[in-house]
Amino acid sequence: MTPVEKSPLTRKLSAFVALSEVELAVLDGLHQRRRSFVAGRDMVHQGQSAQAAYILSSGWVCSYKIQPDGTRQIVDFQVPGDFLGLRSVLLRTSDHSFEPIVNIQAVEVLAEDLLAAFAQTPRLATAILWAASRDEAMVVEHLVGIGRRDADARMGHFLLELGSRLALVGMGSKEGFDCPLTQYHLADTLGLSAVHVNRVLRQLRESGLVTFREGHVTIHDYGRLVDLAEFDPAYLDQTGPLLK
Numbered sequence: 001m002t003p004v005e006k007s008p009l010t011r012k013l014s015a016f017v018a019l020s021e022v023e024l025a026v027l028d029g030l031h032q033r034r035r036s037f038v039a040g041r042d043m044v045h046q047g048q049s050a051q052a053a054y055i056l057s058s059g060w061v062c063s064y065k066i067q068p069d070g071t072r073q074i075v076d077f078q079v080p081g082d083f084l085g086l087r088s089v090l091l092r093t094s095d096h097s098f099e100p101i102v103n104i105q106a107v108e109v110l111a112e113d114l115l116a117a118f119a120q121t122p123r124l125a126t127a128i129l130w131a132a133s134r135d136e137a138m139v140v141e142h143l144v145g146i147g148r149r150d151a152d153a154r155m156g157h158f159l160l161e162l163g164s165r166l167a168l169v170g171m172g173s174k175e176g177f178d179c180p181l182t183q184y185h186l187a188d189t190l191g192l193s194a195v196h197v198n199r200v201l202r203q204l205r206e207s208g209l210v211t212f213r214e215g216h217v218t219i220h221d222y223g224r225l226v227d228l229a230e231f232d233p234a235y236l237d238q239t240g241p242l243l244k
Helices: 008-013 021-029 086-091 111-120 122-148 151-168 183-190 194-206 222-229
Strands: 033-037 053-058 061-066 072-078 097-100 104-109 176-178 210-213 216-219
Touching: 008 021, 008 053, 008 122, 021 111, 021 122, 061 183, 072 122, 072 183, 086 111, 086 122, 104 111, 111 122, 122 151, 122 183, 151 176, 151 183, 151 194, 151 210, 151 216, 151 222, 183 194, 194 210
Parallel strands: none
Antiparallel strands: 033 104, 053 104, 061 072, 061 097, 176 216, 210 216
16 A cells, blocks of 8 residues: 555545545645644634645644634544645635644645646545535534534534544544543533533443543443434445445
8 A cells, every 4th residue: 555545535535436546646746745733833823815725644633713702612623634724725715723732744735736636636626525515514513513402412422423533534433532632622612611521521421421531532332322412424424435
């Protein structure tokens, strides 16, 4: 296997399309500008223009918006294989910020290189559009969660989604996954206070469903957690390639 074939992005896109050698070569060409970023320092700022997109190779990133009163709403988390700032490149201005949660490795992708890749390999462009559409579907689910799910179901749904996303790139399973998020990250994501997050995690643990401790999520009863959260993974569209 070549390095690009083993990359998280290739594993992710392969859930939608069986990539050809030509498409893999073009994808490899997008992986040339490798960069490192330290935890806690924004790599893209809200309102920033003329920035590149990034492909996350390792580590975790959060995308967030700061409100006028200084409060933060985390929109989503990016895990290896995800694009960062793809929409902002095409719209020319970033509508939110990206902050590494841990030290990360990412590939910088300039807009002109991305558009050239799209022109050369339309199927690859379709696969990346699938990834972007899937990200949008997740944001919709997060909105539904904050607006309509109670705290236990909201937390359970979020953890099940993370597990499914990580399983797609070989970093998680129905039994659990490593997770560097703090209770403050969870609070800013789920619209809860940190105290409430602590209480919900304790309830889920005492119910024998899931334990989140020392950077690892352990799912004790996947079926019951799915029932509690009413988790239907269809929106993640991970059933296998549609394009051969």
